[in-house]
Amino acid sequence: MMAEFGGQMAADSLLTHLLRDPNVPIGGGCLCLAGDCPHCLATVDGVSYVRTCQVAFREGAAVIPHAANGQLPPLESRGERPRVSARTTHCDIVVIGQGPAGRAAAAEARATGAHVVTLDARDGQEVIGIYPGPLVVARAEDGMRHVYPRGEIVVATGASEIQPAVSGNQLRGLVTARAAAELAAAGVPLGRVVAVGTPPDGIVCERASGTLLRFEPSSDPARVGAVVMRDADGAETRWSCETVSLGLGLTPRDALLRMARGMNVRGVGDVLVPAHVPPCPVDGTVCPCAGVTVADLASVHARGFHELELVKRATLAGTGPCQGATCVPHIRAFLAAQGAALQPPFTARPVTRQLTIGEVAAGAHPAATPRTTLHEEHLGLGATMERLGGWWRPWHYGNVEAEYAAVRHGVSICDVSTLGKMQVSGPGALALLEHLYPVPIATLAPGRARYVFMLDERGYVIDDGMVARESETRFTLTFTSGGATFAEMWVRDWAESLDADVRLMNQTFSLGAINVTGPQAATLLARAGVPAPPAFLRHGQADVAGVPCRIYRLSFTGEVSFELHHAAADSVKLWRALLLLGQDLGIRPHGLEALLKLRLEKGHLIVGQDTDFDSSLRRLGCEWGVRLDKPAFIGRQAVLRTNRLPLDRQLCGFEMAVGFQAPAEGATIWDGEDLAGVVTSTTWSPTLGKSIMLGWLRLKDGQLPTEVTINGRSARRVATPFYDPEGRRARG
Amino acid sequence: MRVVERLNGTRIVAMPAAINTATWPKGALAFRLAPDEVLVTTTVAASVVDDAHAIVERETGFSAAWVDNAEAMDFLERECDWELPRERPAFAQGMVAGLPLKLWFEQDRVLMVVASPYAADLAERLR
Numbered sequence: 001m002m003a004e005f006g007g008q009m010a011a012d013s014l015l016t017h018l019l020r021d022p023n024v025p026i027g028g029g030c031l032c033l034a035g036d037c038p039h040c041l042a043t044v045d046g047v048s049y050v051r052t053c054q055v056a057f058r059e060g061a062a063v064i065p066h067a068a069n070g071q072l073p074p075l076e077s078r079g080e081r082p083r084v085s086a087r088t089t090h091c092d093i094v095v096i097g098q099g100p101a102g103r104a105a106a107a108e109a110r111a112t113g114a115h116v117v118t119l120d121a122r123d124g125q126e127v128i129g130i131y132p133g134p135l136v137v138a139r140a141e142d143g144m145r146h147v148y149p150r151g152e153i154v155v156a157t158g159a160s161e162i163q164p165a166v167s168g169n170q171l172r173g174l175v176t177a178r179a180a181a182e183l184a185a186a187g188v189p190l191g192r193v194v195a196v197g198t199p200p201d202g203i204v205c206e207r208a209s210g211t212l213l214r215f216e217p218s219s220d221p222a223r224v225g226a227v228v229m230r231d232a233d234g235a236e237t238r239w240s241c242e243t244v245s246l247g248l249g250l251t252p253r254d255a256l257l258r259m260a261r262g263m264n265v266r267g268v269g270d271v272l273v274p275a276h277v278p279p280c281p282v283d284g285t286v287c288p289c290a291g292v293t294v295a296d297l298a299s300v301h302a303r304g305f306h307e308l309e310l311v312k313r314a315t316l317a318g319t320g321p322c323q324g325a326t327c328v329p330h331i332r333a334f335l336a337a338q339g340a341a342l343q344p345p346f347t348a349r350p351v352t353r354q355l356t357i358g359e360v361a362a363g364a365h366p367a368a369t370p371r372t373t374l375h376e377e378h379l380g381l382g383a384t385m386e387r388l389g390g391w392w393r394p395w396h397y398g399n400v401e402a403e404y405a406a407v408r409h410g411v412s413i414c415d416v417s418t419l420g421k422m423q424v425s426g427p428g429a430l431a432l433l434e435h436l437y438p439v440p441i442a443t444l445a446p447g448r449a450r451y452v453f454m455l456d457e458r459g460y461v462i463d464d465g466m467v468a469r470e471s472e473t474r475f476t477l478t479f480t481s482g483g484a485t486f487a488e489m490w491v492r493d494w495a496e497s498l499d500a501d502v503r504l505m506n507q508t509f510s511l512g513a514i515n516v517t518g519p520q521a522a523t524l525l526a527r528a529g530v531p532a533p534p535a536f537l538r539h540g541q542a543d544v545a546g547v548p549c550r551i552y553r554l555s556f557t558g559e560v561s562f563e564l565h566h567a568a569a570d571s572v573k574l575w576r577a578l579l580l581l582g583q584d585l586g587i588r589p590h591g592l593e594a595l596l597k598l599r600l601e602k603g604h605l606i607v608g609q610d611t612d613f614d615s616s617l618r619r620l621g622c623e624w625g626v627r628l629d630k631p632a633f634i635g636r637q638a639v640l641r642t643n644r645l646p647l648d649r650q651l652c653g654f655e656m657a658v659g660f661q662a663p664a665e666g667a668t669i670w671d672g673e674d675l676a677g678v679v680t681s682t683t684w685s686p687t688l689g690k691s692i693m694l695g696w697l698r699l700k701d702g703q704l705p706t707e708v709t710i711n712g713r714s715a716r717r718v719a720t721p722f723y724d725p726e727g728r729r730a731r732g
Numbered sequence: 733m734r735v736v737e738r739l740n741g742t743r744i745v746a747m748p749a750a751i752n753t754a755t756w757p758k759g760a761l762a763f764r765l766a767p768d769e770v771l772v773t774t775t776v777a778a779s780v781v782d783d784a785h786a787i788v789e790r791e792t793g794f795s796a797a798w799v800d801n802a803e804a805m806d807f808l809e810r811e812c813d814w815e816l817p818r819e820r821p822a823f824a825q826g827m828v829a830g831l832p833l834k835l836w837f838e839q840d841r842v843l844m845v846v847a848s849p850y851a852a853d854l855a856e857r858l859r
Contacts, residue, residue: 371849
């Protein structure tokens with residue numbers, strides 16, 4: 001039932017306000033008005049699991065009381081909700097709970113000059129968890145609060161009143177003694193009140209003596225009409241009433257204390273009271289959140305679940321909205337009555353309250369994806385941007401075929417600013433790089449560059465890139481876009497481990513990089529002021545269209561290529577100048593989709609896509625990438641050892657007959673009836689006019705099969721590169 | 733949306749002792765990013781550090797925005813989990829609003845510095 005409620009008393013909690021109207025169907029079960037029990041839970045304005053006793057009444061609030069006995073509230077979509085903020089405070093001491101003991105603890109701490117933060121649910125700041133840090137997280141009306149105390153956490157959350165666990169305990173009209181007093185003080189009509197146990201303060205009521213047996217309904221089957229007690233002689237007495245006040249004893253509200261074990265936390269006040277152990281329940285619901293009855297407890301006990309933690313798992317008692325505040329005393333009493341020792345309450349973990357997804361996500365942001373300086377240029381050219389290698393990158397500019405053709409037949413540019421870039425300088429630079437790379441670095445003369453793999457200690461490829469020597473003691477390294485962060489850590493870690501006398505500067509974000517590629521690339525550079533660019537695998541400094549650049553002559557596309565590294569601030573100027581200067585050459589930028597096609601024609605692998613976690617250079621067919629006559633480098637011992645083992649699989653090139661579409665990456669490769677491998681890269685080659693692939697292929701009887709089946713179609717293993725195998729075009 | 737502008741400065745990686753004894757151009761801010769690394773908000777000659785192997789490079793890979801104190805503190809209270817320095821001026825760095833930020837605190841304003849590839853995200857999150 002949903003109802004709109006008009007205003008009455010501004011100071012009312014929502015529950016108190018609702019209880020003024022006896023026709024409102026809320027409050028089945030014993031109400032505590034302290035946020036301990038699950039009985040006043042409702043969906044309020046679309047948010048479920050709201051403890052209506054803990055929130056202020058609000059004019060026009062839409063309230064749907066939750067059903068009892070573990071039934072989940074309906075999920076309601078109210079569209080996008082405003083972002084929940086989180087506010088962080090650092091302090092000396094945090095005091096949770098502002099009853100008399102909490103106030104005293106806060107005053108005492110303040111007297112020492114400490115910066116004290118107090119949090120109390122009644123002030124609208126409900127603590128929902130204490131995390132290692134320590135971090136105290138509270139929920140407030142205006143968002144979440146994250147409080148980091150440098151010193152002590154004082155828990156003064158008091159004690160909760162024990163709920164009745166007898167037949168009929170889900171009827172309306174049952175309240176704890178404190179709740180009865182509070183409701184009476186608020187002017188809520190309670191009718192004829194019978195008190196069981198400690199009577200409520202300030203209320204005229206009858207006192208029922210004896211042992212509580214059960215509650216009986218009135219003419220309204222949902223409301224209590226009587227409470228039945230048994231005296232010492234075994235005689236039952238029935239007390240007619242409209243409200244039953246239950247003063248059954250206290251149990252410490254110590255979930256936060258238990259949750260913070262091992263941290264600098266201290267309890268004060270009633271949170272330290274010994275837990276009252278109620279009589280063993282014999283009938284009725286014990287855990288109203290999960291709908292667990294005494295019969296359920298008996299059943300799991302008979303099946304061997306005798307530990308409190310196991311009973312929790314077997315019945316789900318204690319896993320619901322109140323997190324055991326209602327049921328734990330009764331389950332402890334039940335298990336003790338079966339002959340076991342009284343067991344401590346079960347583990348407490350954050351969170352103590354149900355949170356909305358917004359509250360859980362408060363203060364969090366989606367991971368930011370970096371953008372190159374040319375991001376807006378790409379958008380302006382109509383690029384479709386994708387997250388690739390951890391960056392926003394242009395996937396294409398609307399015409400992949402034309403982008404591809406510009407590289408193969410004219411000139412094109414590509415934003416490769418995302419490549420990892422690092423400078424290494426110092427007397428120990430050469431020794432460090434000799435250790436890091438499996439090929440000689442000392443033979444690299446200043447002004448030259450070399451393509452290199454990076455291996456881990458097991459001899460597996462973890463990255464690839466370039467080493468360029470600037471001088472005797474200074475080098476530039478490049479890494480893959482996606483692997484740059486790891487590679488930097490790898491280099492720094494080894495530099496530290498080897499106590500290398502080096503200076504390391506990561507320039508990935510500092511430098512832009514534009515690759516000028518195609519048969520007309522040198523012509524374009526000449527127009528840009530560089531008539532004599534570096535030869536293949538060499539590099540040099542020059543101004544390109546007025547922009548100071550370090551030019552590296554490499555090739556990933558298979559055509560003549562010049563990688564122009566420059567200050568990031570100059571990227572736009574350089575990009576625009578190159579496009580302008582190359583207009584009559586038919587220049588157009590190419591995106592990643594064309595680039596992946598171009599590199600696959602050359603058989604260039606991509607670390608992370610074509611490699612696996614255990615890809616050795618031998619398995620990759622790249623044994624030229626390691627020089628075992630080099631005395632020491634990371635992975636050398638592993639390479640020597642694994643080279644003695646029979647080769648089990650290899651990364652191979654495949655092609656399909658003309659007319660067959662390229663299969664998807666990840667397609668399985670079959671050798672007859674045997675699963676023989678998987679495709680890692682695939683494309684349709686415009687130049688070759690057929691589908692080409694890279695993929696892992698298992699050896700059979702020591703041989704790589706030549707004819708295989710991929711996606712039900714015949715494919716043939718072929719040597720790579722597929723295109724310009726002699727590399728004449730790249731060398732110019 | 734707040735404008736986060738590219739910084740034009742110099743980044744230096746050198747022996748810590750060489751950075752300790754270097755003097756920076758008057759009016760420039762120098763942020764010690766690490767014991768062996770400093771970011772200076774102006775052009776600096778390589779000779780400023782006494783280390784023959786120092787890497788001294790023009791640095792345009794960071795962007796920054798000055799934010800007045802009240803606005804900055806409100807933002808940081810919402811977006812920064814770690815404890816901020818109390819003295820002024822002060823430099824601090826760490827994750828803020830999910831971004832790797834460097835913060836320069838003056839009496840009445842804060843300079844928020846971020847790697848330029850995240851500048852758009854900072855501008856968005858500063859709103």
